[in-house]
Amino acid sequence: MPTARESLLEAAGAALSARPWPAVRMVDVAAAAGVSRQTLYNEFAGKTGLGHALVRRDAAWYLDGVDRALASPGPSAERLAAVVEWTGRAAGERALVRALLTGCWNGNLPVPAGRGVRPGLPALGPAELVRAVRERADAAFATGEGALRCELAVRLALSYLIAPADQPGPGSAGLLQLVDGAGLSVPSPRAAAR
Known part of the structure; x- marks a missing residue:
């Protein structure tokens, strides 16, 4: 079973393939990964950290x-x-x-x-x-x-x-x-x- 981090990266990668990075919303990435928005922020500290990852x-x-x-x-x-x-x-x-x-x-x-x-x-x-x-x-x-x-x-x-x-x-x-x-x-x- 993938970790929350892996699931978030997969969800963010899928979102990026569908639309430009400025249009990728953290709430949508968290929902697609099946985790809370707080979990996303705990893992990456924000959209910039998610992008770097x-x-x-x-x-x-x-x-x-x-x-x-x-x-x-x-x-x-x-x-x-x-x-x-x-x-x-x-x-x-x-x-x-x-x-x-x-x-x-x-x-x-x-x-x-x-x-x-x-x-x-x-x-x-x-x-x-x-x-x-x-x-x-x-x-x-x-x-x-x-x-x-x-x-x-x-x-x-x-x-x-x-x-x-x-x-x-x-x-x-x-x-x-x-x-x-x-x-x-x-x-x-x-x-x-x-």
């Missing part, structure tokens, strides 16, 4: 999918393709994930912690997610080159999210051919010092 939940959902793609059986190229495909699919399914990956926020979405609310605090955004993907790839692949290739593949996928092509793109296999065709290799420490 939604952003964190969707970021975790995206990264869980990255973990599944990296852990899938098969050669590294297939696992990289799975990460690229997941990135595109996740961004298409959830507006918050798309905003987190692209950095393109609008007034229809809750504002992530640190962005526009409390200046100076780090906000969860594209750089943090790409860093998290690279760290996960670093753990999944035996070489630093695998993590670098994964980061490059995700960055290419993000470019398709930000500036979609007029025609169907190369797909994940085509993106990975671009990564391989770039002659990507890990720089030697000596070369990096130059």
